[in-house]
Amino acid sequence: MVKIAFLHPDLGIGGAERLVVDAALALKSKKHDVRLFTAHHDPKHCFSETRDGQLDVTCVGDWLPRRIADRCYALCAFIRMMFVALYAISAGRFDVFVCDQVSACIPLLRLFSPSSKVLFYCHFPDKLLAKRDTSLKAAYRLPLDWVEEKTTGMAHAILVNSSFTADTYLRSFPSLKKRPEILYPSLNFSAFDAKPAPPSANLLPPSAHVVFLSINRYERKKNLVLALEAMARLRSQVSTSDWKGVHLVMAGGYDERVTENVEHYAELRESATRNDLDDHVTFVRSFTDDEKLTLLSRCVALIYTPSNEHFGICPVEAMYMSRPVIAVNSGGPLESIEHGSTGFLCEPTADEFAAAMKKFVVDPGLTDRLGPAGKERVVRKFSFKAFTEQLNGVVCRL
Numbered sequence: 001m002v003k004i005a006f007l008h009p010d011l012g013i014g015g016a017e018r019l020v021v022d023a024a025l026a027l028k029s030k031k032h033d034v035r036l037f038t039a040h041h042d043p044k045h046c047f048s049e050t051r052d053g054q055l056d057v058t059c060v061g062d063w064l065p066r067r068i069a070d071r072c073y074a075l076c077a078f079i080r081m082m083f084v085a086l087y088a089i090s091a092g093r094f095d096v097f098v099c100d101q102v103s104a105c106i107p108l109l110r111l112f113s114p115s116s117k118v119l120f121y122c123h124f125p126d127k128l129l130a131k132r133d134t135s136l137k138a139a140y141r142l143p144l145d146w147v148e149e150k151t152t153g154m155a156h157a158i159l160v161n162s163s164f165t166a167d168t169y170l171r172s173f174p175s176l177k178k179r180p181e182i183l184y185p186s187l188n189f190s191a192f193d194a195k196p197a198p199p200s201a202n203l204l205p206p207s208a209h210v211v212f213l214s215i216n217r218y219e220r221k222k223n224l225v226l227a228l229e230a231m232a233r234l235r236s237q238v239s240t241s242d243w244k245g246v247h248l249v250m251a252g253g254y255d256e257r258v259t260e261n262v263e264h265y266a267e268l269r270e271s272a273t274r275n276d277l278d279d280h281v282t283f284v285r286s287f288t289d290d291e292k293l294t295l296l297s298r299c300v301a302l303i304y305t306p307s308n309e310h311f312g313i314c315p316v317e318a319m320y321m322s323r324p325v326i327a328v329n330s331g332g333p334l335e336s337i338e339h340g341s342t343g344f345l346c347e348p349t350a351d352e353f354a355a356a357m358k359k360f361v362v363d364p365g366l367t368d369r370l371g372p373a374g375k376e377r378v379v380r381k382f383s384f385k386a387f388t389e390q391l392n393g394v395v396c397r398l
Contacts, residue, residue, distance in 0.1 A: 002395055003033045005088045007099040009081050010040040011050050011057065013253045013286060014217055015313045016101060016123050019161070019185045021047050023098065023121075024055050026186075026388035027395060037088040039064065039080040045255060045286060060087045070259060074130065074144050078104040089113050096395055101126070103151040110154055117398040120155035122180065124165055124310040125172040129221075149173045156398055159183040161311040162332045181394070184335075185313045186387030187320055187378065196297040197290060204282065204298060209245030210361050213299035213323075215292070215314045216306065217253040218261045218268070218285070223328075224250060225271055226305040226348060232275040233354035238361050246361060247280055248303070249295055254285035296321040300360040300367045304333060307348050312336065315343070316382050319374030324367060326356045336382070342374035 004027055008020045020036070028034045034056065041059040043051045050057050061083040067073050085105035088097070089112045097109050100121040109118050127145040132138040152158065152173060158180040160166045166180055204211065212231075216222040231248050238246070250268065254261050265285065272281045284291065296302075302318035304327035311332035315325040319336070325343035327333040339345045344359075346352035360366050 001032055002027075002096060003092075003094045004035070004096045004098060004395065005091075005094040006034070006036045007081065007084050007088060007097060007105060008036065008038050009077055009084070009102055011036065011038045011047075011059075012040070012042065012045050012255060013047060015185070015311070017047065018313055019121070019123075020100060021049050021055065022186055022188060022384065022387065023391055025049060025188065026384065026391050028055070029388060030392045032392075032395070035088075035091075035094075037084050037091075039084050048289060058087075058091070060084060066257070072140075074126065074141075077102050078144070078147070081105045082108055085109055086112070096398055098395075103155070104147055106151045106154045117156045118154070119157045119159065119394065119398060120152060121159045121161075121183070122152065122165065122169055123161055125169060127172060128168065149175060152176065157181070157394055159394065161185055162335050164308075164331050164335065165310050183387065183390055183394075184382055185311055185316070186382050186384045187313075187316060188384045189320065189379075191289065192293065192296075192317065192320055194293060196294045199294050199298060202282075203284065203291060203294065204249065205247065207245065208247035208298075210242075210247070210364075211295075211299045212246075212248045212301055212303050212326075212357060212360075213295050213318075214248065214250045214303045214305065215252065215295075215317075216304075218264045220260065220264055221306065222252075223305040223307060223348060224252070224264070224268055226350060226353060227303045228268065228271050228275060228277060228281065229350035230303070230353035230357060231277055231280060233350045234357050234361070235280075237354060237358050242361050243280075247282065248277075249282045249284060249299070251284040251287045251292065251295060292317075293321075296323055299323055301326055301343070301357070303353065303357070304328070305348070305353075307331065309333065316378055319343070319371075320378040320382075322367075322371030322375045324360075324370040324374060326353060336377075338373070338377060342370060342377055 024034050036057045039061045064080045081102040082105050085108045096117045098119045153176045160180045214227045302325045307328045309331040315336050328348045329345035337343045344356040
């Protein structure tokens with residue numbers, strides 16, 4: 001049995017959080033002693049496994065600021081994670097520390113727990129996610145980028161979520177010569193095998209017959225407005241009778257503490273009104289697992305709009321539910337989606353997305369023809385069993 005501590009900045013709802021939870025469950029299934037340490041954990045905004053006692057979660061340091069004057073998010077994240085790391089070190093001896101997103105805590109782990117090994121999971125280099133549209137922001141990021149590269153290299157082993165991220169990692173961190181190992185995110189199939197409940201009226205109106213589903217956090221980088229623009233284009237490409245039954249559900253992670261979530265949600269609502277789509281779009285914020293299952297079972301296809309997405313777990317979830325995916329032809333979806341077989345890869349334009357969506361409106365049997373190939377692909381490439389065996393091998397090797 002290996003004693004393992006996971007360190008994660010915020011155990012909310014998102015792809016990174018889903019991977020951390022699945023990794024903890026995977027290692028726990030191998031009879032290891034697993035604990036999770038985080039700076040924020042809200043039982044009303046988290047995955048059920050961290051709330052119902054399946055995982056041992058300790059939350060510390062939430063009193064530390066998340067931002068300063070609505071700025072300095074990265075610096076505050078560094079400080080919060082270093083505090084979490086110090087607390088975890090004081091909580092007992094661990095054989096392996098698994099951390100992700102913020103590498104700044106790794107020197108503390110190496111210094112104060114020298115007998116432990118550190119595994120870092122790089123979802124994507126943070127330096128590429130930061131804006132540098134002013135000289136002041138560029139100067140602010142310079143030392144943070146240096147720290148990210150140097151501290152990432154201090155981990156005993158590094159994993160990434162896709163070949164795309166591995167290539168980006170090597171370009172972003174030129175001093176780190178060794179290519180990281182790829183560990184694809186996985187699905188715990190049992191969570192998607194339950195019988196979905198019928199949708200409530202506030203989740204999906206009775207008039208919705210051809211349902212497209214978008215699942216993503218309410219963040220501008222997710223390019224959610226593309227889905228609305230594609231819907232507006234689609235209206236002019238199908239008959240009036242067909243359009244009456246077309247509906248888009250935009251479901252996403254939403255945290256009132258995050259200014260961008262609040263602002264972008266309002267922007268999307270305004271865009272829907274401006275495009276006269278209010279009767280054809282439903283917005284769902286911070287849905288439950290049961291609601292997600294219901295929506296996936298009712299949609300004809302998932303609309304996935306981010307460009308250069310690191311991996312993207314939602315397309316994999318949809319394909320396991322035998323639902324095709326319409327996604328941007330870049331990043332992780334190039335590895336998860338097989339164009340023309342399990343969905344369609346498009347340029348990030350409203351015209352191309354609308355053309356792909358039209359196929360499902362005029363051909364009601366398309367979902368049933370493409371869906372089984374998607375499920376077979378997920379079972380073959382992204383199973384929880386394969387994920388568990390690979391991760392356990394890395395941990396035991398360390």
